[in-house]
């Protein structure tokens with residue numbers, strides 16, 4: 049067997065996993081919206097590594113300078129809120145599946161942008177796919193669509209609240225839920241869809257989760273919220289992309305996966321065979337790995353106090369249009385249990401993590417120390433200011449939305 053092509057920006061672990069793994073073939077022609085994002089970029093790469101002949105990435109943000117220049121990849125710059133551009137994209141002949149992954153992600157965008165991109169953009173993808181006879185869509189969703197602020201301590205998808213919720217904790221979650229419901233409602237035996245969500249994606253080239261927390265840690269101001277004993281699950285970016293890729297195979301008439309929502313994580317490769325880890329202890333490994341002082345050597349911030357400060361930050365944010373890292377949502381999510389039982393994805397999609405948590409996390413810390421720290425590691429504090437890489441992307445996404453109108 050010839051060795052698969054390997055994306056040059058891959059880490060050693062990603063290379064090893066690609067070379068040693070045995071993966072089912074993927075459709076020859078694939079479309080990935082949001083293909084220059086953290087997840088989308090790796091998804092484009094993994095589709096090509098698994099044999100796709102043509103993958104079109106469609107994203108408002110142009111590919112980064114180190115993006116894989118492979119003849120099977122087209123990096124197209126475009127906006128999913130632009131109906132005409134979406135129609136042109138989906139008129140590509142012989143598309144086997146659309147991985148709809150583009151979204152306004154994180155808490156930092158203007159409110160109307162979330163509706164425009166995450167909901168209306170998704171409607172554009174559905175309408176245009178139907179028009180052009182494309183019959184498979186895999187949608188990237190989020191477990192936060194089901195968060196109410198209560199602990200999620202090892203629930204399955206069926207045990208979580210059903211959509212729509214009466215009240216969402218964030219506009220991001222609300223609009224991802226609207227998008228997911230539209231995708232699920234459109235599903236039939238002829239037009240097949242499925243939603244797959246990760247939880248807390250990490251890995252090399254992450255531009256949101258670790259950069260923001262590491263900048264706060266390096267400023268010396270990050271503290272453990274509450275007791276610091278909350279249980280959380282993580283998803284290595286390759287495990288998520290693997291879940292998204294194999295979900296396409298579960299799209300066939302009368303499949304149990306049709307129109308459903310699945311969560312994929314690092315599963316039982318989390319410490320001690322559990323499906324969770326201790327968030328603040330694991331995060332502390334990265335903090336120490338960046339050369340900062342252990343969070344456990346400092347006083348914790350009581351949850352009650354944080355909620356009061358967060359309330360005022362929310363208020364000021366609304367009044368002055370400022371983005372605060374500390375807000376009610378961040379306090380709740382950083383103190384609650386958030387982990388899932390992924391047995392449904394194992395059963396219906398045949399999902400198993402391809403990268404073990406311990407190996408993936410250790411390598412991610414090394415990757416950040418070697419690649420991110422030298423140019424980005426200037427701490428900014430906990431209340432205001434977001435990581436440089438995050439802000440740069442937000443600016444492009446917001447500008448494009450204004451241009452499309």
Ligand SMILES: NC(=O)c1ccc[n+]([C@@H]2O[C@H](COP(=O)([O-])OP(=O)(O)OC[C@H]3O[C@@H](n4cnc5c(N)ncnc54)[C@H](O)[C@@H]3O)[C@@H](O)[C@H]2O)c1
Pocket residue numbers: 081082083084085086087088106107108109126127128129148149150151152153165169188189190191224245246247248249250255256257441445
């Ligand atoms: N990272 C996580 O922990 C996480 C957790 C749950 C769900 N998800 C989901 O996974 C998907 C990928 O997230 P990510 O972490 O890679 O975020 P990301 O921000 O890196 O990627 C999203 C991409 O979508 C693009 N995009 C935004 N608006 C667009 C538009 N109008 N037209 C075209 N492209 C547009 C962005 O430019 C970006 O490259 C998202 O759908 C997100 O909701 C991610």
